[in-house]
Amino acid sequence: MTHDAALRETYAGSWQGLTHDEILARHGEQYSAWKRGEPVRRGGGELETEVADRAAPVVLNHADKLPEDGTLVVVSHGGTIRTTIGRLLGLEAHHWEGLGGLSNCCWSVLGRGARGWRLMEHNAGTLPEPVLGDDD
Incomplete structure (x- = not known):
C-alpha cells in the first residue's frame, strides 16, 4: 500500500x-457558474481539470506496473475519483458531471479495452447489512 498526496480531494479554497x-x-x-459546468476555481481553489492533471498520472503509473491479471485499488474522494475517471475515459471536462457522484463506501470499476479505458461499474456497492445477535 502506498499513499500519494496527488489523490487528495479537490482544494476548494x-x-x-x-x-x-x-x-x-x-x-x-460562483456556485451557479460551477453547477452550469463552467470552469470555476471554487473559493479560489483548484479547477477540476487540475485535479485530474495531478491524480490521473498516479493511477496510470500504478496501473502500468500491474501484472496482466492484476487489480489496482485506488481510494480517494468522490470528486477526485470522478475527474480521474473522466480523464481516463477521454471525456471532455464538461462531460465529467455526467458520471454523477460517488456515494460513500461505493466504488467504480475500470478496465482496459482494445481502445482504452472502459467504465465497467460506477457508484456500485451497498453498505453491509447489520448483523443481528440472538439478543436483538
Whole structure:
C-alpha cells in the first residue's frame, strides 16, 4: 500500500469547511457558474481539470506496473475519483458531471479495452447489512 498526496480531494479554497447553505449565501454566483459546468476555481481553489492533471498520472503509473491479471485499488474522494475517471475515459471536462457522484463506501470499476479505458461499474456497492445477535 502506498499513499500519494496527488489523490487528495479537490482544494476548494474559501469554500472549505462551509455548509452548502453558507456557500450559496457567500458565493452564490460562483456556485451557479460551477453547477452550469463552467470552469470555476471554487473559493479560489483548484479547477477540476487540475485535479485530474495531478491524480490521473498516479493511477496510470500504478496501473502500468500491474501484472496482466492484476487489480489496482485506488481510494480517494468522490470528486477526485470522478475527474480521474473522466480523464481516463477521454471525456471532455464538461462531460465529467455526467458520471454523477460517488456515494460513500461505493466504488467504480475500470478496465482496459482494445481502445482504452472502459467504465465497467460506477457508484456500485451497498453498505453491509447489520448483523443481528440472538439478543436483538
